[in-house]
Amino acid sequence: MAMAAPWSSSSCCATTASTSAQHLLRPTGFKSAARPAGASRSSSCRKQGRNRRRQLSVRATAAAPPPPVDYAGTSAGADADYVASLKVKLLSAVSGLNRGLAATQDDLDRADAAARELEAAAGGSGAVDLTGPGLDALQGRWRLVYSSAFSSRTLGGSRPGPPTGRLLPITLGQVFQRIDVVSRDFDNIVELELGAPWPIPPVEATATLAHKFEIVGTSGVKINFEKTTVKTKGSLAQLPPLEVPRIPDSLRPPASNTGSGEFEVTYLDGDTRVTRGDRGELRVFVVA
Numbered sequence: 001m002a003m004a005a006p007w008s009s010s011s012c013c014a015t016t017a018s019t020s021a022q023h024l025l026r027p028t029g030f031k032s033a034a035r036p037a038g039a040s041r042s043s044s045c046r047k048q049g050r051n052r053r054r055q056l057s058v059r060a061t062a063a064a065p066p067p068p069v070d071y072a073g074t075s076a077g078a079d080a081d082y083v084a085s086l087k088v089k090l091l092s093a094v095s096g097l098n099r100g101l102a103a104t105q106d107d108l109d110r111a112d113a114a115a116r117e118l119e120a121a122a123g124g125s126g127a128v129d130l131t132g133p134g135l136d137a138l139q140g141r142w143r144l145v146y147s148s149a150f151s152s153r154t155l156g157g158s159r160p161g162p163p164t165g166r167l168l169p170i171t172l173g174q175v176f177q178r179i180d181v182v183s184r185d186f187d188n189i190v191e192l193e194l195g196a197p198w199p200i201p202p203v204e205a206t207a208t209l210a211h212k213f214e215i216v217g218t219s220g221v222k223i224n225f226e227k228t229t230v231k232t233k234g235s236l237a238q239l240p241p242l243e244v245p246r247i248p249d250s251l252r253p254p255a256s257n258t259g260s261g262e263f264e265v266t267y268l269d270g271d272t273r274v275t276r277g278d279r280g281e282l283r284v285f286v287v288a
Helices: 009-025 037-063 071-094 105-121 132-137 148-152
Strands: 140-147 170-180 185-194 205-215 220-232 242-245 262-267 272-276 282-287
Touching: 071 105, 071 140, 071 272, 105 132, 105 148, 105 262, 105 272, 105 282, 132 262, 140 148, 148 282
Parallel strands: none
Antiparallel strands: 140 170, 140 282, 170 185, 185 205, 205 220, 220 242, 220 262, 262 272, 272 282
C-alpha cells in the first residue's frame, strides 16, 4: 500500500489542525513574553527621547528671566509707612504735655514742626476732602490729646475762658468732640473738677457745648454755638442737668465771643485728626 508523502494534503490538514488547536487553547489576551529585538531597541530610543526633552524643558525654565517687580505698589507701601511713622512722631511730641497746658515754647515749636511734616507727607493743602465720602471719616467721638491754645493756661484757649491754676481751682479732665455728620451736631464735651473749701469734696461735672456745623470749601468746618449743658457727677449725679442757652447776639457786648468759629482739617485717617483753627490753634485728636 502506498504511503502519503509528507507534503500531501492529509499532512497539511494535520498541521493546520494542530496549529488551530494551539490558538484555541491559548487564553484570550495572552501575549507572548518574547519581543522582537527591534521593538526593544525602539522602546529604549523613545525613553531616551523623553528624558532628553524633559532635561531641555528644565533648563529652559531655569534660564527664563524672573517676572517684573511692581515698583508702583512697593512705593505706595513705603509712602504709607512713612506717613505712619510721622504720625507716631507727632503723637510722641505732644504726649506728656497735659493736652498742651504744660507746653513750653519749645514744646509748641516741636509739635508744630511734627504736624507740618505729617501734613506735607499726606499730600499737603487740599489732601482732605470733606465734600464727598470723606465727610464720613469725621463721624464719631474724638478725644483731644493736644491743643496749642491751652498753653495760654485758660480753658478758652486763644479765646476768652476761665483760667486754670490758683486763681480758680478748676482741674481740666478729658476733652472730647462728638460729631454726627447726619444731623450736623458738633459737641465739645469737657470734663471738669471744681475745687471747694475743706471739708467739702470737689465737684465733678461734664460741660457739653452744643454746636451745629457746616463744611466750608473742601476741608474747612464752621461751627455755630447753640447751648451749654452742665451735668454733675459722683455724689451729686442725681442733680438734674443745668442748661445754659445761647445769649442772643443783640444782648451780647460788641467784642464778646459768640461761640462760633472755623477750623481746617489738615490730616484725617481712621484714628487720628489734625486741625488748625482760625486763630492759629493746632489741635490733635484720636478716636475715643
